[in-house]
Amino acid sequence: MKINDFKLERYFANHEFTAKYLLSSSDCDGWEMxxxxxxxxxxxxxxxxxxxxxxxxxxxxxxxxxxxxxxxxxxxxxxxxxxxxxxxxxxxxxxxxxxxxxxxxxxxxxxxxxxxxxxxxxxxxxxxxxxxxxxxxxxxxxxxxxxxxxxxxxxxxxxxxxxxxxxxxxxxxxxxxxxxxxxxxxxxxxxxxxxxxxxxxxxxxxxxxxxxxxxxxxxxxxxxxxxxxxxxxxxxxxxxxxxxxxxxxxxxxxxxxxxxxxxxxxxADAFILPNMEKIRKNVSLFGEFTAEHDIISSFIPPKAGSTAFVKLNIENTSLEFSDRLVEQTGIMTVPAEMFDTEGKYIRIGFGRRNFPEVMEVFSQYLKTGVVRTKK
Ligand SMILES: Cc1ncc(COP(=O)(O)O)c(C=O)c1O
Structure with a gap:
C-alpha cells in the first residue's frame, strides 16, 4: 500500500516542538495528569x-x-x-x-x-x-x-x-x-x-x-x-x-x-467547560485583532469547535507567510496548503491559554511593516 504524506502532520512535526508559540493547534492545552x-x-x-x-x-x-x-x-x-x-x-x-x-x-x-x-x-x-x-x-x-x-x-x-x-x-x-x-x-x-x-x-x-x-x-x-x-x-x-x-x-x-x-x-464537564470558556474568550480577542489589522481580510468566527480558517490579505502565498512568521517570530501557523486548499488562508486555533500573549507578539510583528498586504 502506498499513501501520500500527511502534510499537516509533517508540518507540525517540523515546528510543534521547536516553535515558541503555537497559533494553529486544534487541541486545547493538555491538562496535567x-x-x-x-x-x-x-x-x-x-x-x-x-x-x-x-x-x-x-x-x-x-x-x-x-x-x-x-x-x-x-x-x-x-x-x-x-x-x-x-x-x-x-x-x-x-x-x-x-x-x-x-x-x-x-x-x-x-x-x-x-x-x-x-x-x-x-x-x-x-x-x-x-x-x-x-x-x-x-x-x-x-x-x-x-x-x-x-x-x-x-x-x-x-x-x-x-x-x-x-x-x-x-x-x-x-x-x-x-x-x-x-x-x-x-x-x-x-x-x-x-x-x-x-x-x-x-x-x-x-x-x-x-x-x-x-x-x-x-x-x-x-x-x-x-x-x-x-x-x-x-x-x-x-x-x-x-x-x-x-x-x-x-x-x-x-x-x-x-x-x-x-x-x-x-x-467530562471539568475538562470541556473550561476549554469552551477559553475558546470563546480567544475568539472574541481575535475579533478585536481582526478589526485592528487589515492583514485579516475575512474572519468567520467558529460556530463550534476550536479553530477558524481566516483569509489573509497578503501578496505572498500562505505557505510563504507561515514559513516566514515562524522563522521571524517563533509563531507557528498552519497554511491552507496543508489542507490541499487554494487561497490565502491560515488556520487559527483558539484552545491555548497563551493566546493573548501570542496575539501581542503577532501584532508587534505586523506593525514592523515586514508583511506586504495587497492594496
Ligand atoms: C477532524 C480530526 N479528526 C481526527 C483527528 C485525529 O485526532 P488525534 O490527533 O487525536 O489522533 C484530528 C486531529 O487533529 C482532527 O482534526
Whole structure:
C-alpha cells in the first residue's frame, strides 16, 4: 500500500516542538495528569493504584466502553471500539472500502479523512462549503452522490473552518445517505465545543443504522496525550471487523491511558467547560485583532469547535507567510496548503491559554511593516 504524506502532520512535526508559540493547534492545552487524578472517586483511584501493566482488551476495557456510552443513546458496549482516533479512521476505511468504490468527503478536511480512501483505490468527490460563510449546502451533497457511493464522510464541528450544521441539515444528510444505502462516517472529534448559540447535534450513530461516529479525548477534553478515541455504531459486525484489523496495528490501548480516560469521561464537564470558556474568550480577542489589522481580510468566527480558517490579505502565498512568521517570530501557523486548499488562508486555533500573549507578539510583528498586504 502506498499513501501520500500527511502534510499537516509533517508540518507540525517540523515546528510543534521547536516553535515558541503555537497559533494553529486544534487541541486545547493538555491538562496535567494530577488534574485528572484529583477528580477520581475512591473506586476510580483504586483502578489507578492497582493497575497492572499488561495487555488490555483489544476493543477497549468494558469499563471504558461503559463510560463512553453515557454520551450516546446506544446501550451495548459491543457498539463501541476504542483506539487512537487516527487508527480508527484508518482501520474503518480499510474494512469498509474496496477499490472502485465512490466516496464523498467534505473539504477542506483533516487529510486522513480522504487520503486513506484515496490510497485504497476509491474515487473521491469533495463536498465544499460557501467560502463567504463556511456553510455547507446539502443540495450540493445530493448532487455528488452516485450509484456506487459507499460512504459519505463528514466532520462537524468542522476542522478547520469551525463550521457546524443545524439538526435539519444533519437530518437531510442522513436522508441522502439512507436513500443511497451509503454508510455515513461522522468525525465528531470536536463534539461539545459549542462556541455560538447553535444547538448541539446528536451523534450520527444515534440517528442512522449505517452511521459511524468518531470522538475522542484529544480536542474537546484537552487530553491528546492519552491517545484515546472511539467509534460508536449500531453495526456491530462492522465494528468486529475494525477490531480484527487493529490486530495488525496497536492491538490494544495502553492500560494507564484507559484508566485516566475512564476518570476523564466520568468528569467530562471539568475538562470541556473550561476549554469552551477559553475558546470563546480567544475568539472574541481575535475579533478585536481582526478589526485592528487589515492583514485579516475575512474572519468567520467558529460556530463550534476550536479553530477558524481566516483569509489573509497578503501578496505572498500562505505557505510563504507561515514559513516566514515562524522563522521571524517563533509563531507557528498552519497554511491552507496543508489542507490541499487554494487561497490565502491560515488556520487559527483558539484552545491555548497563551493566546493573548501570542496575539501581542503577532501584532508587534505586523506593525514592523515586514508583511506586504495587497492594496
Ligand atoms: C477532524 C480530526 N479528526 C481526527 C483527528 C485525529 O485526532 P488525534 O490527533 O487525536 O489522533 C484530528 C486531529 O487533529 C482532527 O482534526
Amino acid at each position: 494530577n488534574d485528572v487524578l484529583q477528580l477520581a472517586s475512591p473506586r476510580e483511584l483504586k483502578l489507578w493504584e492497582e493497575l497492572q501493566l499488561g495487555y488490555t482488551e483489544s476493543e477497549g476495557s468494558s469499563m471504558l466502553r461503559e463510560s463512553i456510552l453515557q454520551f450516546y443513546q446506544q446501550q451495548s458496549i459491543e457498539q463501541v471500539v476504542v483506539s487512537s482516533p487516527g487508527e480508527l479512521n484508518f482501520s474503518l476505511m480499510n474494512v469498509l472500502l474496496s477499490r472502485g468504490d465512490h466516496v464523498v468527503c467534505i473539504a477542506p478536511a483533516y487529510q486522513s479523512l480522504y487520503e486513506v480512501v484515496r490510497s485504497l483505490g476509491c474515487s473521491l468527490s469533495f463536498w465544499k462549503p460557501d467560502p463567504e460563510t463556511w456553510e455547507f449546502d446539502t443540495n450540493d451533497l445530493e448532487q455528488l452522490v452516485r450509484v456506487n457511493t459507499k460512504l459519505i464522510i463528514i466532520n462537524f464541528p468542522h476542522n478547520p473552518t469551525g463550521g457546524y450544521l443545524t439538526l435539519n441539515q444533519l437530518s437531510e444528510i442522513v436522508s441522502v445517505a439512507r436513500k443511497h444505502g451509503a454508510y455515513l462516517f461522522s468525525d465528531e472529534m470536536y463534539r461539545k465545543l459549542m462556541i455560538s448559540d447553535r444547538e448541539e447535534l446528536p451523534p450520527v450513530c444515534d440517528l442512522y443504522e449505517k452511521g459511524i461516529s468518531l470522538w475522542g479525548l484529544s480536542k474537546s477534553f484537552g487530553l491528546a496525550g492519552l491517545r484515546t478515541g472511539w467509534l460508536v455504531s449500531q453495526d456491530k459486525d462492522l465494528l468486529k471487523k475494525v477490531i480484527a484489523f487493529k490486530d495488525y496495528l496497536s492491538i490494544c490501548s495502553s492500560g494507564p491511558s484507559e484508566v485516566l480516560s475512564i476518570i476523564a469521561l466520568n468528569h
